[in-house]
Amino acid sequence: MRFHNGEVPQTDLTYSDVFMVPTQSAVTSRLAVDLSTRDGSGAAVPIVASNMTAVSGRRMAETLARRGGLAVIPQDIPVDVVAEAVEWVKSRDTVTDTALTLTGGHTVGDALALLPKRAHGAVIIVDDDRRPVGVVTEHDCVGVDRFSQLRYVASTDVLTLSAGTPAEDAFNRLFEANRKLAPVVDADGRLSGIVTRPGALRSTLYRPNTDAAGRLRIAAAIGINGDVAKRAAQLVETGVDLLVVDTAHGHQERMREALSLVRAVVPDTPLVAGNVVTAEGVADLVDAGADIVKVGVGPGAMCTTRMMTGVGRPQFSAILECAAEARRLGRHAWADGGVRHPRDVALALAAGASNVMIGSWFAGTYESPGDLQRDADGRLYKENFGMASARAVRLRTAADSPFEQARKALFEEGISTSRMYLDPARPGVEDLLDTIVAGVRSACTYAGASDLEEFHERAVIGVQSAAGFTEGAPLSDW
Numbered sequence: 232m233r234f235h236n237g238e239v240p241q242t243d244l245t246y247s248d249v250f251m252v253p254t255q256s257a258v259t260s261r262l263a264v265d266l267s268t269r270d271g272s273g274a275a276v277p278i279v280a281s282n283m284t285a286v287s288g289r290r291m292a293e294t295l296a297r298r299g300g301l302a303v304i305p306q307d308i309p310v311d312v313v314a315e316a317v318e319w320v321k322s323r324d325t326v327t328d329t330a331l332t333l334t335g336g337h338t339v340g341d342a343l344a345l346l347p348k349r350a351h352g353a354v355i356i357v358d359d360d361r362r363p364v365g366v367v368t369e370h371d372c373v374g375v376d377r378f379s380q381l382r383y384v385a386s387t388d389v390l391t392l393s394a395g396t397p398a399e400d401a402f403n404r405l406f407e408a409n410r411k412l413a414p415v416v417d418a419d420g421r422l423s424g425i426v427t428r429p430g431a432l433r434s435t436l437y438r439p440n441t442d443a444a445g446r447l448r449i450a451a452a453i454g455i456n457g458d459v460a461k462r463a464a465q466l467v468e469t470g471v472d473l474l475v476v477d478t479a480h481g482h483q484e485r486m487r488e489a490l491s492l493v494r495a496v497v498p499d500t501p502l503v504a505g506n507v508v509t510a511e512g513v514a515d516l517v518d519a520g521a522d523i524v525k526v527g528v529g530p531g532a533m534c535t536t537r538m539m540t541g542v543g544r545p546q547f548s549a550i551l552e553c554a555a556e557a558r559r560l561g562r563h564a565w566a567d568g569g570v571r572h573p574r575d576v577a578l579a580l581a582a583g584a585s586n587v588m589i590g591s592w593f594a595g596t597y598e599s600p601g602d603l604q605r606d607a608d609g610r611l612y613k614e615n616f617g618m619a620s621a622r623a624v625r626l627r628t629a630a631d632s633p634f635e636q637a638r639k640a641l642f643e644e645g646i647s648t649s650r651m652y653l654d655p656a657r658p659g660v661e662d663l664l665d666t667i668v669a670g671v672r673s674a675c676t677y678a679g680a681s682d683l684e685e686f687h688e689r690a691v692i693g694v695q696s697a698a699g700f701t702e703g704a705p706l707s708d709w
């Protein structure tokens with residue numbers, strides 16, 4: 232990456248401070264751009280969901296990995312619960328989405344409680360042999376008593392598709408039958424998943440992020456306190472593919488110690504550590520065993536660190552410096568926090584990040600772990616909170632003595648309650664991923680790059696005024 236006209240920025244820069252200048256290109260199609268990363272995460276698209284309780288659970292992990300990304304299960308989750316999530320994610324189909332299932336004896340109330348768990352908006356009614364006998368959508372439940380049995384409200388004229396039906400055929404079958412979705416069945420007619428028209432299309436555009444055994448990948452985080460080596464070993468034992476050693480101030484002695492301990496017990500698992508914002512921080516964490524360094528102090532949507540302490544660094548400059556140092560040392564940097572638009576992802580990659588972490592934006596989707604709620608105007612939202620907020624600290628310290636809990640509650644650096652509204656046009660994380668990936672693919676072609684390495688090499692970045700940023704935004708809210 233170079234700055235436009237040889238400019239040398241005099242201040243540190245945020246994503247909003249910069250723009251990319253188009254350069255001569257020989258790349259003929261946005262679909263010809265390869266977005267896979269080479270940092271050991273296996274990501275086929277450079278997107279990682281943050282280790283936040285309101286963001287990454289098993290549905291987020293499954294859905295993102297199926298489209299090539301990765302989710303990091305937060306550090307506060309007990310190992311046995313992580314083990315269940317890992318087993319579940321690794322048993323998922325790599326092509327078709329998991330179906331929500333109930334039986335004809337369940338009620339409309341049961342279906343309404345289940346429907347928001349998945350973006351595809353249907354519950355499949357199965358018989359005792361798991362054969363699909365009906366489909367229930369929210370539309371079928373409107374104006375119906377919540378205690379009605381589903382056998383009386385389900386559409387029973389079910390179009391099924393055989394597992395292994397090529398994606399384009401599946402899309403065409405759905406289109407011709409004027410259906411939005413169909414249950415997928417195995418050779419015995421038993422339900423194995425669900426396919427939608429966008430799902431069929433996506434499986435031609437994305438490659439899943441899979442391990443050596445062809446199962447979906449998942450990551451998990453560890454803090455720097457307690458028996459970190461034990462937790463790391465246990466997590467890897469459960470099948471976790473990548474570990475993130477994570478604390479607010481990553482450039483501290485205890486982080487180095489934790490990292491060395493973890494590296495010693497898990498020599499072969501990719502290890503991410505952070506957060507830092509300086510080249511010195513990167514060098515120290517690499518020296519202690521990190522393969523990837525996580526960059527970002529203060530840009531997060533739920534983060535109050537800069538307001539509480541004045542500490543942090545504008546994210547674009549932080550990534551630029553840290554990624555350069557990581558590359559010099561033969562390692563990698565992830566950009567963590569502050570992503571609000573696809574452009575931010577593109578700019579982080581231009582600056583040299585190998586992956587971009589997204590938290591709050593993904594909290595406002597069907598796949599995040601929280602319960603879907605509706606405000607007074609009927610708009611759908613999920614609750615989000617920071618991992619250093621009083622709420623998260625309360626959860627994390629629940630087993631400590633009341634005195635210890637009170638001591639730890641003093642240092643709050645995050646928002647405890649915030650509403651992340653679902654975008655009615657993009658309510659699922661795959662919808663957001665489609666937008667981000669479209670933006671990044673397009674950014675690569677504007678730079679004449681056919682993959683992410685070329686993108687970083689070729690990108691030309693300029694510095695803009697606030698008016699420059701405003702000019703780039705559409706007039707409507709976005």
Ligand SMILES: NC(=O)C1=CN([C@@H]2O[C@H](COP(=O)(O)OP(=O)(O)OC[C@H]3O[C@@H](n4cnc5c(N)ncnc54)[C@H](OP(=O)(O)O)[C@@H]3O)[C@@H](O)[C@H]2O)C=CC1
Nearest residue numbers: 454455456477478479480506527528529534536618619644
């Ligand atoms: N990217 C960002 O800008 C930030 C991210 N976070 C996220 O919040 C989560 C919780 O992190 P964290 O608060 O570090 O909790 P952790 O549970 O990881 O504990 C941090 C440990 O480091 C010690 N410590 C020393 N200096 C600091 C410091 N300046 N800030 C925090 N701890 C310090 C703490 O001791 P003692 O409590 O006695 O001081 C504690 O023992 C993580 O997921 C983290 O990534 C949090 C803040 C900023």
Ligand SMILES: Nc1nc2c(ncn2[C@@H]2O[C@H](COP(=O)(O)O)[C@@H](O)[C@H]2O)c(=O)[nH]1
Nearest residue numbers: 281531532534568569590591617618619645
């Ligand atoms: N200072 C704090 N940072 C936090 C907290 N919770 C999470 N985070 C960081 O934010 C990113 C996600 O950023 P977003 O803009 O996409 O939401 C996450 O990965 C953490 O690094 C917090 O309570 N305080």
Ligand SMILES: [K+]
Nearest residue numbers: 529530531534
């Ligand atoms: K912030």
